Amino acid sequence: MSVSTAPRFVRADGPDKVTGSGRYTADLTLTGALVAKFKYAGISHGRIARLDTSAAKAMPGVFAVLTQDDVPDVRFGPFVQDRTLFARDVVRFEGEVVAAVAAVDAATAQRAVDAIVVEYELLPVVNDVEAALTPDAPLVHPEWASYGAADALVRDRNDASFASIAKGDVQRGLAEAHTVVRSRYVADGCHAAPIEPRAVVAQWEGNKVTIWSSTQVPFDARSGVCETLELPNNRVRIIVPHLGGGFGGKCGFHYEAHVAALARATKRPVRLVFNRREEFVAPDRRREGIVYEFETGVAADGTITARRAKLLIDNGAYTADAGFFSQIAAMHALGPYRIPNARADAHLVYTNHQPSGSVRAPTAPQTCWALESHTDEVARAIGMDPVEFRRLNAVDTGGEGPSGQTYGEIGVQQCIAEATTGAGYGQPLPDDEAIGVAIGWWPSFSVPSGAYVKLDGDGSGQIITGAQECGTGAVMTLRQLAADELGMDAEAFELVYQDTSVAPYDMGATGSQTLFNNGRAVVAAAGQIAEQLRNLAAEQLEASPADIVLAEGRAHVAGTPDRGIAIAELAGIAAGGELLIGHGSGMPPGPPPLVGSSCVGDLGMAAWVAPQFSCHAVRVKLDRDTGVVRVLHVSAAHDSGTIINPVGAQGQVEGAVLMGIGQALTEGTTYDEQGRQRNAALLEYKLQTCADAPPIDIHFVQIDTPDAGPRGAKGLAEAPNVATAAAISNALAQLVGAPVRQLPMTAERVWDAMNQEAQP
């Protein structure tokens, strides 16, 4: 389908956002609201020797100062229960919350924060993932063995989650290879950097609390509040006003409980709004740094005989939602290739850095960068064109992937063809330009989800959904699905969403799952109404319900469009009798089987439902005197199944590609020797700007995917972020004459690589 001729519709929240009438969390004002501010550790590792809040509490205008002593003593965490709301005894990263203040205004709250006295006994800082796994490394959590954790996790001291995927006999496969290539790569951590820093407002009424929060995952936030403040689900209501971007950075449970606890203690509404530095330093949501080692053997004809990979992932000080990172990173380290003998070992390593957490396709862009850079090294080592090498070795329909999954209809080969053609791969270029190519993949996450649909007496509809919008537009597309099911116009539906007390459960704007799972729920809910409408129409038209067709806002008898009645009229009839209400969830498809492989630390991330594939081909230009790189053109091909809303899909790819360029060239967190971030500001943490955006050609490969979501759609929020940095790396390696082995590939690192300075 060509994007330009496909139907487009205005997203429901667009006019609000563009005209400035939309309300974000920080815009909310409640009578008598107090301002919250946090006291942060400021150091990376230390034992609290003294914590004295008395001076702060005594200040006029200060209503409450809370520490861990003032909240239930609960350890929490989705995979490892390794943290508490406020630091208890020990602080383990600079952004850890030690105390929280609520005061009449921001200046007073800040003075109170400054008046809190904390003295630390400094502990050794774990600042490096490789050092952290040595036998005599200091432990970030000496009491790790006593923590509660998910059963499947394999943990040992500073290793919070070890995962291994193994198939065949790697030793033999390498021994039989014609050529073996070994590489090492290092990816720095980076950030989601949403433009809206997070905000939380909480207000109690009796024993119930309403929390407005800029979260991507309201139900997750709710369970965090319930767990840490020991409340039942039905007394906590999370509402999300417009969200100013997330990119994964606002997944997880963060500060909702701190603010709710302050509001309870002060008997006033309380409001927390982060500044940019806090947004960089405090949340457990940084894209993880990873150290990679690869070893790949190939036969003389270029087929891969074996691959071994070892990954050390920077978990940071607490595990947050990173528990599954080791297994999904291991999958990305093996890649979408046919490999008879494969083994990837990944360790999620505690350090005294800010905790890692899901940022857009967690672990994938940097692992794809490392693996695909290595793949080009392998192809070059045997004198094969890198694109040809991928055509030969990539997984294909009916073939078996590295974890032992056999794929149904998949489009990776078509993606390679479309992306390289779109980039003009093979054309002669000036000697300071090159085209790099990389392939990537990403799962669809099949999880429970629910929605209601109702049609009112005037024929207008509402979709009441637990789904959360974070800018992707996926929620907006739900209107199209309901409308199609009922033969109505998308504009006839309004969305009621982002409120945990109104709609059924949904996992939230995470894992590219909204359309896949909530779409299924909406289709099921609308299907119930469709059935009601067919029955009603059958009565009115004296026909059998099976013969009623719903189309163009009318119900008519199949074959005789004149024998029909407006759906609005049917809705009016229903309003006087049995109301038109549908509810849906639908059964999420189960995981595909794995054959011939074994997984240690298995969290279900090695068997992918409806996997998505991509190929990016990127033309770059290198300024050889300075190492500065410009991306001139990106050709992105995606198999994400059926594209339901092309204009939304195009926006996802463009945004993700630009984010990928940033990750490739300019976005990376650097630490001082004490493990503190050196560039926690937008001047020094360099996002790409509109002025940097290259032309981006987008190709959707739409094929019939087994077990996909509604109408064969998979997902598209994360997949386009996977392969861009890798493709840029492969272009650069041609110009530099060697790969740049550290991400981001900053101008200075490129220049170092050109001058053969030692690389990490």
Add this chain to the structure above:
Amino acid sequence: MSFTIARTVEDALAAMATGARPIAGGTDLVVGARHGKAPLPSALVAIDRLRELKSCERTADGVSIGALFTHHDIETHPLLTTVYAGLADGSALVGSPATRHVGTIGGNIMNASPAMDTGAPLAVMGAEVELRSLRGSRRVPIEQLWTGPGRTCAEPDELCVAVHIPAPGERANSAYLRLEYRRAMEIAVVGAAAFVALAEDGTIAALRVGLTAVSPTIFTGDLLGQVGRSVADAAAVAAELSSQQATPISDVRASDRYRRHTVGVMARRAVEAAARRAAGETIDIPVNRAIGIGAAS
């Protein structure tokens, strides 16, 4: 805290005589205060309505630019973008369109950041700054204005009213480039300006180079030894001398080693671009985009 709005230059001078700090576009002063660089001064006088400081006029020996001329005014001014092209190169790189519409040349030079983008081009062109107070008026060669990072030789009661630039003369022009990692909202990693006058035979008649962000203040040097040599030779020497004489620091943006190398590259390119302009060629503003850092596209 007091805030006065000056309606005349005299209003502004009177307020400054009692200790008020002038605020023009506020893009350094206010943004710096919000970032905790320095608290807002307790007394401010807004000078942004002083029309007489918003002009740009040809004078007998060159051009006078009012202190309130904005970077946008400069990058679109027919005379400045042709005859004083190096200055327009610098202004065109500042921040974003919004920053350029608000930020002024007076604010840029009085803020005295070693990374300012109009400093090096103004210095190589031999600009002078006109400072005025109730006590009188004086002109200071711009290189003598800066005494350290964020420091100038202006007395607290002195208002910068204009920048005067001598006409470059026949077969002479200027250019400015900076190393940047992205194309907007950037700050110079290093930068270099060159003023080149050519003899009739195309050899160098005069050459000055100014460097940004490699020393506590803008660094300038007259390359007298290059007179009579070819542009290519002079550019190579300028590159070498710039790398040698720079005293850059290492920070989160770049190492001193890399800055030392790249400032030479910027200097070479600035000399080449200025020489091409001096020879009558038009190179679009800014040179950064036209011939490139990380290349044009």
